[in-house]
Amino acid sequence: MTLTLEHFLTVGALLFCLGLVIALSKRNAVGMLMGIELMLNAVNLTLIAFSRSGVSAEPIAGHAFVAFVITVAAAEAAVALALAVAVYRNRQTVEVDQLDLLKL
Amino acid sequence: MSELDIVGPQIAILLAAGAVLVWDALLPKQRAALPWLALAGVAGAAIWTTTWVVRGDFQTAFDGTFALDQFAVFFQYVFAGITAIVIIASIDWVEREGRRQSEYYALVLTASAGLMFLAGARDLITIFLALELSSIPQYILAGWGKNQRSSEAGIKYLLLGAIASALLLYGMALLYGFSGSTLLTGIAAAIGENGAENRSLLIVATVLLIAGFGFKMAVVPFQMWVPDVYQGAPTPVAAFLSVGSKAAAFAVVMRLFFEGLGEEFLSNDWAMIFAVIAAVSMTLGNVLAIAQRDIKRMLGYSSIAQAGNFMIGLAAISIAGEHFVLGASGVLLFVAAYAFTNLGAFIAVIGISQHIGSDRIADYAGMWRRAPFLALALAFCLVSLAGIPPTAGFWAKLYVFNAGIRADLVWLVIVAVLNSVVSAYYYLAVVRQMFLGEARGEARLPVSPTVGLALGVATLGVIVFGIVPTPLVEAAREAAAIFATG
Amino acid sequence: MQLTVLVFLPAAAGLLVLLLPARHARHARWVALLGSLAALALALVLFFQFENGGGFQFVDRASWIDTGAFEIEYFLAVDGLSLPLVALTACLTVVAVLVSFSIEHRQRAYFASLMVLATAVLGVFTAMDFLLFFLFWELELFPMYLLISIWGSGRREYSAMKFVLYTVAGSAFMLVAILALAFSAGTFDMAVLGQSNIESAVLPLRWVFLFLFLGFAVKLPIVPLHTWLPDAHSDAPTAVSVMLAGVLLKMGGYAIIRTCVTILPAQANDFGIWLTAIGAISVLYGAFVTFRQTDLKRLIAYSSVSHMGLVLLGIGVLGTTAMVGAAYQMLAHGLITGMLFVVVGIMYERTHTREIGRLGGLARQMPLIATALVFAGFASVGLPALAGFIAEVTVFLGAFQKHEWAVLMAIFGVVLSAGYILWTLQRVVFGPVRQEWDGVSDQRYWWEHASVAGLAVLVILLGVYPDFLMDMLDPAIGVVSARVAT
Amino acid sequence: MEGAGVVIAFWALALVTLGAAGGVMVSRNLLHAVLFLIIAFVGVAGFFVLLSAEFIAMAQIIIYVGAIAVLMLFAIVLTPRTMRDNSETAMVGPAILLGVALAAVFLFVIHDTGWGVREPGWVAVTSVTSEPGLAAADLGRALLSTWVLPFEIASVLLTAALVGAIMLVRPDAEESGDDA
């Protein structure tokens, strides 16, 4: 059998949705963050698959994109964890479902 | 070198950010100078932009990934204005908060640089990076306050923002995969070539983009974070969020959707979606705002409703033909007017709340007695938000409605006008509290010069553009004109 | 130039009032009086300089906002239809100031609002640019809101808000229609719109007409959009009731003739019969409800609904005679109802009640006021040789040929009005003397005499010498009806 | 893309990656979750290699595994045990529903779209060197020419994030210190 672009995209899509589910369901901020990172990974996978598939006139763009996504992801993670720590310091918890001071 | 010249304004601001940090490190005793240093950077950016206006040879750079055109210039001015006002308005709060002031200003400047980049970005990668450059500092700023609410707002904002940008990225990836290019022009070309047969993909990609930017615009159903974050974040930051990222999001959506996804068969779809989202946002935002007791939360909901009004313009743009300029310029006008108005409102809230230590509308009763200037300014801004003449807000609404009507979106405009009735109700309710309510405590509130200055500027803008909107309108039209040619 | 001065004179006076130092607050009323008198004088000058049948005169125009999409002008002018209304407004403003002489609470703010209100109304009657017209239309909201909710009585805030929301809701639709018209005709110039034949607009012209009508009908008011009126009247201070009944309601009738009928003659022909029907229904409905009122001011308010129904009836006929009658009815009703409210206001000041049940036999304790009330009452019953009669008969004579049924309904309404007015007089003025009112003083202060006598003289003048108005109205209306006829 | 090895590799990687992701989902202990996460990262990196994007794969390993995951570990380890619970909220049901729905949409469009693949079969991936074109050098060149602007932005972004993060985590005590 032959592997086609769709195979990789499918994996990407599944990974993305899995990450989404995790991000939406986890109680712990760090847990949510993991989901988000998985989503980004899925995006990266998709991008690379595209740039490799030969669809792209300029495959390099995909790679560049991924490089930036990875960078941003790192920054985001750093900030996220920092905020988590700040929250923890204030509230002695990082369980975001307990963060509901703000409503009504 | 010319390429650096093109991004000069952003560079100026970033340099200022650096300078602020260095200054704080070297002369920790001269903290008072920090905000003015930051303002100098903003001024520099504005001046630099002006030189471009004078030079007038607008061009794209970096292999077409970035453009400096009237559109970008317009927004650079808007963002410069926003940043300046926010910085001035922050001074008091920052001093009281006591945290490292330099970082605060540095982050605000960085974020505004990101916004400015967004205005000119014409390439998916650049757009994404600029977006993040503006977002991440805002996440941090939202969590800047010492209290629990602030950090809670920060982390909520960040997590949701991250999810949104992941969706956005996936959409971008799909677009890239389809067109093989990250340049808007390239995407447009590919769509023109064989877009029609792959509509499903394009639609999903579009929707993902809408989700990503809709989050920043704060439109239903991507808006739920808004009230929480506005309420929790430090008020100056909330002010910054409410106008800065919203405006930027609209700027980039206009460029992206019009230059990249402007193809007829596609634009009909997203125009329809924009129209629906506009209607829903307005209605939901207004209805929810009615019952709010916390003024910042109320402003949050109102900003959702306002986003709905912006969107009428977007929906109108998509109708090709000579009228779309009207829609585009309508959005721009609205962005500018809204920036002044909403900033004014938030700053007034800063001025009042910092003294009475409460954001409850009920506590604003009788403000007219205790702080005439603040009350009057706030009243003006609220009236302008309600879109009642003679204020900038009225012209913005008028212009957008006009665009909507010309784009055969009469039903939407009717929804909008009815909504403006509802909004008039809760805006005026606040005004009523301030002017007719029984004052709680007779002590007159002091108005710090900086807040006064910022508020004065904003309110003046509201009134001046309310009486002579022509220059603003002109600018908006020139800025929008690029789409006519493009 | 004269018109500009005339329109903004009151506002200027109002500004002056605001600038008065607190210790001179007592003199606010004098400043206001002088301002309104000056306006009245100027209005009279124009009135006598006016050349009957000379179309629009005293033109003031300048380009205000020119956005390639549409141009908005500052354009004031009067014709035979609007000038009498302008004069009426000037007169009633003076009266309103006079009856406010006994105001003690926050005088400066009060008189300032009153003056601004006058400017807004004058603006509505003189504006010839549709958008400018709309601006003045909206401007009138602020002073009304404040006047009712600060100096009112009873559920004043409820009533004030009700008034505002009703008007805003109406004007929202109006705005849509205005934009649609301006878009299809390419101009906001009402004079031009009034001559151009508009075949189509972005939304069916039927809807344009209805939207406009809706906006004006709220002000008129027609059944079933009238419920704000009794509340506003019963809770407003006397002067505001005078202005409200005297001129604000007239804005509706004026606008229907000036815009609905003149700009959309074809639609007017289609809907004419419906307007007439609504008018006739309002006449009867208002009368029936009036019978049930126990509060003097509510009673007058509902009778206004009945009498303004006659205006709509006349307009709906679209004939010169009937429309002249309608216009005349507006003027007559303005003076008569104004007088009624003045008298009731004075009574209220003395007895502190408007409950018909509690009053009675006042002809003995306050003969002058009682006489004035009887006079005004009979005027509003449509007694010959008084203003109301001329108007009613003209409407009837003009309308009978086209819609006998409506006229017969209206005549019945006139009999009913005799019924409720006389019944009221019987219960308030006549009947056994009540000891509890023995102390109360009769009409006493010079300003009371002045306002009552002035109005009475005008009512008689309009009743016995109608020509000086008819000659002015007739040509102006003739133009309109000619447009409809073709 | 021919070659049994590649096919097998693909399926294996897919299994590993998605499985690991599933592990992140199901594991109740945050530490285990992080370990699963790392496996997933590595799996993705494997895909990159399979798609002959070795440089990216390397970056993936270094940054995700080396930086982000480690960062998370620290965060978790620094917070007390009570905070290591990785259970779901009540939202889990709707979340899964949504995930499935979106997955359906995505898969539909992915297979509905006719990707204009230029050359039919893919080049079999045997070694890093044998694949010309997408070398790290090209990427570097691109980043410094076409995407120099994002590149610079990214650097600023990292700085800003760094500064901000430090500010957020620094305890207030020190501030009063350096204010004095």
Added chain:
Amino acid sequence: MSDVPGINEAVLWAIILCPLVAFGAIAVYLRKLPKIAGYTSILAIGASFALALVTLVDVLGAGGHVATHTHEWFQAGPLELNLGVRVDGLTAVMLVVVTSVALLVQVYSQGYLEHDPGYGRYYAYMSLFITAMLGLVLADNLFMLFIFWELVGLSSYLLIGFWFHKPSAAAAAKKAFIITRIGDLGLLAAILLIWTQGGTLAIDEIHELALTGALSATTLTLFGLGLFAGAAGKSAQFPLHVWLPDAMEGPTPVSALIHAATMVAAGVYLMARFFPVLDAAPDARETVAWIGAATVAVGALLALVQTDLKRVLAYSTISQLGYMMLALGVFGYAVAIFHLFTHAFFKALLFLGSGSVNHATNTFDMRRMGGLRTVMPITFWTFVIGTLSLAGVFPLAGFWSKDEILLEAWHQDRALYAIAAVASFLTALYMFRAVFLTFFGEYKGGEPAGPGDEDVHFHGDPARPHESKWVTTAPLVVLSAGAIAAGWWAWGKQFHEFVEAAVPAEALHHAPDFSYGIAISSSLIALAGIATAWAIYHRRLVEAAQIHRTAYPLAVLLERKFFLDDLYERAIATHAFQHGWNRLVQAFDTTAIDGAVNGMGRAGAHSSRVLRHVQTGQVQLYGAGIAAGVFVVAIIIFITNPL
């Protein structure tokens, strides 16, 4: 416009203006100085009277021909309304009647209202009324006529309610105005009709239209009926007569002038004015005749059972007005005016007489009078003269006019004649009942002067009644002269010709000649009536109570005035209208309309309170919102715009 030399327009206007000036003067600055007010008013009316005589002479000189002077008042579009005066025989007669009676009444009032605090007000109102009445008579077009018609109604309202602190007076005033106003509905409708159909309101042009048949029969009939509705209201024709008895709440001179001699005759004048229309519209004429007859009967019957002297006179007025209408209905144009003319004198006389009696006894209740014959002879004799004249006894004025009416009726329709004849019997009966109860028998003490109402015009002691002063009695004497002689002057047809010159000849039917049969029979009927009254109320051959018992149902029916007041005021006005329909409408207004408005507001606020609970603060929920948004939006597009 035919202009007759010798008739000066200025004079005509002056006739109207004199009293108006008086009114203005009194209203503006003479309220404080009552005496001067009285003189001013009398002076003004005297002037009008003089001018009226001048006019009469002129018109006589011109052979009763018409003179009109018209001026445009205002015009709106095609509509053009005029003000103008028109004088002819009819007008001249009316002028003289109005001014002369008015003059006498004003003099009389000097004494009657001497001590009334409202003295000045009274003269102001009276002057206003006279202005209006003269304007009504002189108007040359229907519109102007209508104006003064309404003003007459106003002054009537004011004068009935003169003693406004008496609830009964206030109510009566309102009742009078509203009921006449209901009639005016018809008049106004007629005006609108004639304007839209005929395009004119000028009297003689309307005559033209009627005679040339330019208008359709229906139009004419409707027009005629409309006019008659107005006339019926003013002239208290059945079933709109109910206001007139209550109007007696006003001062007696007012009753004499307005509610006996002049205003109530305005309806008759109106119908006479437009006699050609009646002539051309048979149905309308028939209606007038029969309504007239009905009024005659109703008035006479109700007069029988009244115990209040003035009310007796009021009902007799109604009855007599019925005669006039009846006459018009049977082509007796001139006769009607003739009867109007004579009736003015003797009815005014009777009212003033009753006033004089009231001055002596402080009451109008005949059960508290009696035996006044001796103490106030002048009043007595003049009153008797008036009564005889009213009863139609030869050779007094009433005889001639009533006789001719019977004659016309006889020739036109026997049924009508029968009613009229019976009524004339009743007339004699109730009038002499009044005479006997008032002046014969022994005095029953009158009404003690109550301290209650502060502006009683009463002075002296009811226990010891006495004759009134000359200002009161002099008018009585003068009027009795009229009551005797007014008929002779008309004897020998010049009155007819004079009056008939006012309408186009084609419209006239030559009145049948004097018939001894009718004359003698009617005299006998009258005498029979007198005799009956004598038998019952003086000789007491039959007890009144006895009759009352035997004819109980009828008695009740009469005492309750055929239940008309109950029907109008209670059943219709109060229950059906105010507490029924109006309450319904108002309930609809407050609950349905206003309720809907407020409901909308509440609904908004409520939904807001409910909806905001969606915002739980749960970040997962928010995120789910975003993701769901993506899915929903995509699906929406796919559905609305399928691939």
